[in-house]
Amino acid sequence: MESPYTLPNGLIIRVVDTATAGRALGNAVQSWHEGATEPLFYGSEGRPEGVVISFDQWAEYVTLKEDAEDDRRRLEGVRRRLANTGPEDYVSFEDAAREGGWDLDVPPGPADDPDSRP
Structure with a gap:
């Protein structure tokens, strides 16, 4: 049925x-x-x-769940930082990204190449 x-x-x-x-x-x-x-x-x-x-779908869902958990953890870190710091506690994007566990190992684009700037 x-x-x-x-x-x-x-x-x-x-x-x-x-x-x-x-x-x-x-x-x-x-x-x-x-x-x-x-x-x-x-x-x-x-x-x-x-x-x-299917197993393939299950594996994809597990990966998505892990990604969502990582995103929630990072979001909580950002919320804590915003709630407990002021402008005088400036942290660079790179330092904040490392603290949050973000992968910054991205090849530089054309705008990052000093030889390609006008």
């Missing part, structure tokens, strides 16, 4: 009952081998209780 379910953002997903999901798992895996990315949502009474995704 399959039921539509509307997520808070308005997206509609198809939710299958658990028994159907078990039978459909082989088809889902085969479709992932063929390049599809559609997750398999399952639950009871048309309400999602779980989702099965």
Whole structure:
């Protein structure tokens, strides 16, 4: 049995009952081998209780979660610095970036080349 379910953002997903999901798992895996990315949502009474995704999707989500956690940590550091310092406590961008754990190992662009300045 399959039921539509509307997520808070308005997206509609198809939710299958658990028994159907078990039978459909082989088809889902085969479709992932063929390049599809559609997750398999399952639950009871048309309400999602779980989702099965490909390993590649899971690995991407883990990376995104880690990036979001890093961003939250950096944001908290910036908020602490702004709350506890004044203009007299100036810190250069490079020093603040190092403190925040940002990777500044970016090749210089044309504007950074003193020979290319007018």
